[in-house]
Each structure stands twice: as structure tokens, then as C-alpha cells.
Amino acid sequence: MQIDEPRFLGSPVRGDTVLTDEQGREFQLSQMLGKPVILLLSYYGCDGTCPTMGGELARVLSKVERFQLGRDYRVLTVSFDPRDTAQTAATFLGKTGAVPGAMRDGWRHVVLKSRSPDEFAGSLGFRYFWSDAAAAFMHPNVLIFLTPQGRVARYIYGTRMDAQTVQLALVDADWERIAESTAVFDMLTGACFSYNYAEGRYQLNYSLLAGIGSLLLGLTLIGLGAWVYRRKLGRTTHA
Amino acid sequence: MNLKEWIFTTDHKRVGVLYLIGSIAAFAVAGILALLMRAELSTVGPTITANPTNYNVWLYGHGAMMILGFQIPALTGFFANYCIPLMIGAKDVAFPRVNALSVWLFYVGIILALLTFVMPDPPDVMWTGYPPYSTITTGNTAMYTFTVLILGFASIIGGVNFLTTVAYMRAPGLTWNKLNIFVWCTLGAFVLQLIFVPVLGTAVTLISLDKYLGTHFFDPTQGGDVLTYQNLFWFYSHPAVYVIFLPFIGVIYEIVATFSRNRVFNYKMVVYGGVFGVVALSGEVWVHHLYVSGMADWLRIGQMITTLMISVPVGLLVIGLVGTLYKGSISFETPMLYALGVLFLFLIGGLTGIPLAVTSLTVHLARTYYVVGHFHYVMAVAGTFAIFAGVYYWFPKVTGRMYNEFWGKVGFWITFIGTNLVFWTMMDIGVKGMPRRYYDYSHFSQFEGAHQLMTLGAVILGVGFVIAVLNWIIGAARGPKAPDNPWNSNSLEWSTVSPPPHGNWPVPPSVGADWYPYGAAKK
């Protein structure tokens, strides 16, 4: 079920895909873009991991302080079950109650209107199938981070998430915005961490830190030398 | 004068000469490698070796030896060692034993580099050593790491030594504003070495850790980042260009001022605008080596502006040089010919660098022969010509004898013609798309004629250099005795006898308020 990351990282979602949300509002996917989007592929008849994923994401997002849902990024839960409707989305939301009301502005639960789930999920490398034995869909548990232009920036796997990983993935997804001076902090965070594909988490970019460390060493050497020189110079002129 | 005395010497002049001999040896080896490469490229397809790895190893050896084994040691080893204490009127450097240690380390470094050619699986990672290739090749990356570390360490302790020497050991009356331009330039170079060499050391150490100890600093599947290496490497290696450039332009200033019998035009502009400006900007332009490496767009475009801005201090240095000719009394002995040659080569090299500063033009030009031609003009041959100019200039001081003026001039003209033949052609086919580091250009076979022209040029170039080196050897052994101050210079190194004795002056010199290192000597 693993996504072929080298092939699908950077691939675009179709902005003209028409979606219907839990309140029955119809809109194009492109309206959600312009900010990073966390995409969660689910289905609303699910009583297994889907509600858990949603709940876990809500819990983690409430801990992300650097970015604000709705203002800085959005979340989109998309159903890949063709039987789902706006109605089932609303029922799912009401039943699980995992997504707090305060988050609902920036977090919409939608069904696909203009495109088949196969095609939409396939374009992101997301594969799933219906298992008669389990009477459920088998699918990977993955958060898909989209850039403001709607390209896949990162896949983060697992039902257990942590706020730091989500925050760093958001920085990754919005790397170009960093040209604005206010985002220097994000730029530094983004540069200091790098993504570990094998373990699916962010870790410190050790090589960069080692480089910065050695630069500081060089600067200290020079600074120390200049300081000693000035001190000695001061002493000789006093004498 | 026995061998043991030379090996264990702590005299700055002898240490300098040892540096010169070692670096000329490295130059010879690297030059032979260049000729081998040119021979290989003289026809499409395999020519003198059927194994591309051989070519790649030559290419690695040529780059590493020329930069780390020849230019940096010759400029910051020989010239700095020989001239700085003499120019500031000191008996020796501040730490003579440390100085001896640095030249030994240098010899260890170039011996390591030479071992490349006798060991199995020699490094084939280019002098840049980019991962992931350097961590997966069968070539010996560790050799590369150790060579860089040892030469880097030698350079750092040299830097500490000279900064201290100039700070504390200047002759009475020799204030900062009366230092020779060369001294200022070399100080700038050493400041850059001290700040940036540790970064290079770290970067090359990490690739060896990745390769041999299984760490993942640059392995993206395990959380490493490929691009970080390139950033760290160029964060040192672009300033390294100025580590070469500053001393060589310093040498040229000495020569041009002496042979024009003129004061340096606008000394303070040259020092505080030119030298200080280059030092200040050199650390902020490294991304122009990564314009097509997949960096974030805003970083690439941001450093286009800093890169273009470096034309300001460099331009001031050139103005100072041309201005020194103005109303001079110019004579054309061999050192001056080489120095003027540098001026023209540097002009071509510097101006052809402007397109390479522009991110969008570099999208086509990067990684082609255009880049190779450009940096050979601006750094490689301009630097080498400056080293040759300097060796000719201080030859009477170092050896106490004169070289042959006629063969000196012949050597210059041959080299000058060869250089332009090779590197102008190189830039030309680069613009037309010839990629660099190609063992076989079978899908660019339209460039075969140009490659043959370059091979011819390389041979001419080689002949010119051989004439110059032979001229030195013969001059040192049998040349006529030189006067103490053959060029009639005012600078302090000419005020002692040739060659200077241990301790340099019987009585350490001091200078008066109206003394100045340039202009005709007051009789």
C-alpha cells in the first residue's frame, strides 16, 4: 500500500475538480489552494482508522501554534468511496465529533463530484481496494501535504502523529512563501530539519549544523585574535 | 648548505622556498594531467585510454592539485612566507616552528595527492566531491578527504602565524596605512582561510563518514540532505577563489607599481574598498555555483544580486591597477610582461563572469566549457601568470642571481598565446553547449576541430611554462650575480642584501614618516 514517493512527490492535483462539502456546498478544489493543504483520503462509512485519523489530526493541529488552521493552511478530508454523499459526510462528522466546531472553517469534509475517486486518488499515488472479507476499504493511513499550487510536497504516514512533524511538513509545503521577510523563522526551521524517508519523520539536518558549527569556530578564532590584539595594543599605549 | 638544514629550517625564507619547490612540483604533475586530458579529447571517442575512469581520475587530480597543491600554497605559502616578514621589516615570522610544521604538512598533503596515481581505486570524485556519488563510488574518497584536511590544516596554522606576524612585528614607523598592498591582500586571504576552511573540513569529513562508517549525513532516504554538502563545499570554495585572487592581485600591484616607478593609485581605495570589500562579500555569493542544483528559487535570485555586487570591489582593484600605470615610467622586463598579461587575462575572465552571475543565463551556461574557460581565465591562468610574475620579480632577491631576460620574454609570449588559444576556444564551444567533465564527446562531435585546437594550445602553453621553469633553474644555478635592488624599488624587502641572510637585516630597519613602499627609490 506504500506510495511510490519518488514518482508522485511534486505531482499536481487537478484544480478544476469539483467537490461537495458536508453542508452541500459545491466548489472547485482550486478554491482551497493558495495556502498549503493537508489532504486526508478517507471514507465516511469507515468505523476503523478513518475516524481515528481525523481525531488524531484534530488533536495534533490544536497543538500546532506556529500556524493557524484556516488562516495559514487548510485541511481537506476527501472520500474515495463512490457511495458517499454530502449527507454521509455530515453524518460522519456528527457521529465521530472528532473535529471541533472551531476548526470547521478551515477543515472541510468533501465528496468528489466531477471526477472518479480512482482517478483522483490515483493521481496522488494513493491506492485502495474493497475487501469483502473485512467489509471495509483497505487503504494506507497517510496525510498528503499540498503546496499552495496544489503539488504534493510530503507524505506523512501513520495513525500516530506529532505536532512538530506536521508543522515542519507545513513549512516544507510552503517553502516558496519564505521569500517574505516575516517568515525568516520558518526558513531557519525548514533548513535545520530534513525529512527521513525511511522513518517518515523529520530530523535535524546534522550536516548543516556541523557546517554552521565549524563556521562559528572560524569566526570565533578570528574574533578572539582581534580581541587579544586590541587588548595588547591598549596595554602598550598605556605603558 | 646541506639537505638536513633545509628540511629542519625555521627560517621563513627557506620555508617559503620549500613551499615554492613543492607547489611547482604539484603544478608540473597537474600540468601533465592536463596534457593527458587534452590528448584524450583530441579525437571523438577513446584516444589514449579506453577506460573513462582514468580520465576522471586525471580530471580529479588536475583540479585538486592545481588549486590545493599549487595555487594556494604558492601564493599563501611561498609569497607570504618569503615576502611578508621582509616587507614589514621583521626578522622572521612570529612562530617559526609552527611555520616549519605547516610546510611539512603541506608536503604530506601533496605526497598523499600524488599517491592517487599509484594506488588501486584512486578517487574519481572531481575536486568538488559531491555526494551521493562520492559516497557510492568504488574510488577512494578517503584519500580526497585526508588530502583536503591536511592541506587545510597547514593553511590555517599558516594563517594564524601571519596575522600575528603582521599585527605585532612591523618595523618601527611602519603603520597599517603604509603596508604593501600585497601584505593587505594576503591578510585578507588568511582571514578568509581561517573563517571558511573549517567548513570545508567538516563537509569532506562528513562524506567520508557517510561512505566508510555508514552515517547518513547526505543520504536523503535516511534524513540526510544532498544539497547541504554542495552548500557547505561552496561556502568555503567560493571564498577560496578569493584566497587565490587576493594574493595574486597583491603580487601584481607590487610589480606594476615597481615597474611604473609610481605610487599606487588611491591606496586607501584599493585597501579599504577593494580588499576589505572582497573579504566582506566573499561569503555571501556561494549559491551562484548552485544555480541549477535545485535550490529554492528565492535563494538563487537573491544571490544573483550579491554576486553581481562583488564586481564593485573587484572593479576598484582593477581601477587601482590601471591608475597606477597612469603617469608612470613603465619598463617591460619579464615580471612586468607577466603582470600586464594578468591584467588582460583577468579582464577577460572577470567580464565573462558577469553572465555567470545572472541566474537565468547560467541555466544554459552552468556545467559547460564556458564555465571552465571562464574560471581558467579569471583564476587559473591569471593566478598562474601572477605566480610566474612574482617568482621572476623576486628571483634576484631569493637567489641573488639574475634569470635570462630573453628567454623570460619568449616564455611569456608563448604561454600567453597558448592560454588564449585554449581558453577562448573553450568558452566558445561552451556557449554552444559542450558539457564539462566529458571523457567522450561523441554526441557533440561537431566540436572535434575545436578540441584539437585546444589540444594544440595546451601543448604551446606547456612549452611556455617549461621554458620559464628551466629559465629559473638555470638562472639560480649559473645566472649572473644580481644587485640588491635591481628594480629600484622602495619597498623594504629590497633594502637588504640578496639573498638576505638569516635574520634578514644586520640592523632591523625602521621607516620615517615620509617613507612609502612605492614610487622611485630615493637615492
Next chain:
Amino acid sequence: MHKTTKRIPLILAGMLAATAAWAEKTASGSVIKDPAAGWDHLWREVIIDITIIGILFALMTAYFIWKYRRRPGNEVGNGPKLSAAAAVAWVVIPTFVFLSDDLYVAANGWQLWNNYREVPADRLEIQLETGMYSFDYTYPNGVRTQNELKVPAGKPVLLRMTSRDTLHNHFIPDFRVKEDSMPGRVTYLWFLPKEVGKEHVVTCASYCGVMHSYMASKIVVLAPEEFRAWYDQEGSKQGGSIKTVAENKAATASKS
């Protein structure tokens, strides 16, 4: 001298009156700014610029060398001793001259850079995976080719690149474009194929190992109908798992 150099940016700015002369219209009517044509244009501008500067400096140097050569009556140099004001002026004025030229070049370079990085929405997006020593292309309908890329004339082509082993570089000299591909990151480049029937050399421009110089590919430009026929045929030939012809059509017409 510096007065003359100061005028160069102005002269050249005048020559640049029609900045976006290389912008052209496609069949669909949208304007495509082709970076390859823009490159040639800017290259010419910059070459004129640096040639003028170079010749000025070279001529002046040559003149000084000749005029102030040592000869009877000119035995000692007599360079000017600058007043404080003149010394400062000799820093400030050249600085502004150089900076103005720099900024002129930078502004044009910036504009062209945007053309390189802003890909027209109507495009063919192809995924490229590089490896030692091949270029492996995947079309939107799943068609895969190796070391040969067929493209329709007149349609911008975007390559989304990654690498499975080491650094490589997809360099197309004819389209004046190159960009590295590497493991762990996604990079891109685009170009506008124009001449039907033409083959363009693609070559690896990042040193990638023993066979680096043999790593090459080619771009074959087909007429749109011809490309369509090949694409559909190849799609149905290669793809049991891939989509129907109708979907292919939608995918190639995709606007991201």
C-alpha cells in the same frame, strides 16, 4: 573613463525597448514567454555590455602602457597625489557606475528567470527519473520511454525530476535549459518545442560517474496530430493497467 561607462546602461536600456520581443502567442491564444528565445536576447545584451566595458578598459590600459613607457624625459613616475575629496570620489563614482550596470543586468536577469520558473498552465507534464545512466520518462497516461522524449510542437513541456541514485542533470542545449535531479527532492524545468521533425540532444551535465559522458537522450518534436496518434497508440499498447484513451485526452489537456 567612468563617465563613459556610466552611459552604457542607458544606451543598452534604450536598445532594450522591446523587452519581451520573444513572447509569442500559441494556437490557444495565451502568451508564452519562451525562455530559450529570452536567453538568446539577454545573452546578446550582456555580451554587448561586457564587450564595451572590456574594450574601454583594454584600450585605456594599452594607451597608458604606450604613453607612459619609460623613455628619456620620463624616468620617474609622477602619479597624482589625490586630495581627500578626489580619493573618496574615486570610490563612490565607480561604485555607482558598477552598481548601476549590475542592477541593469540583474533586473533583466530576474525577468528572464521568472520566465524560466513560471510554467504556462497549458502544458504537458512529464515525470522524469534519472539513474546511472539513463533518463526515464513517464507520460501522464503512464507511457514510459527511456532516453527518448517525444513531444508535440508548440506545447510547453514540464519535466518533474527526481533521481534514484546520484546527481544527474537534464541539459538540453537547444532549449537553453538545465536543472539537476537528485534523490529526495523534486526539481523541475520546462521548455517550448517548436520545430516539427527536429531532434534535440539531451545530455547529462552533472558528473555522475564512469559513464557520465555517455548519458544522453534526445527530444523528438512531432506535429500535434502525429504526437496524439503515437501517444494514444503507445498508451493502449503499454497500459493494461492504465487509463482509457478518453482519460488520456483529459490528462494531457490538464491544467494542473
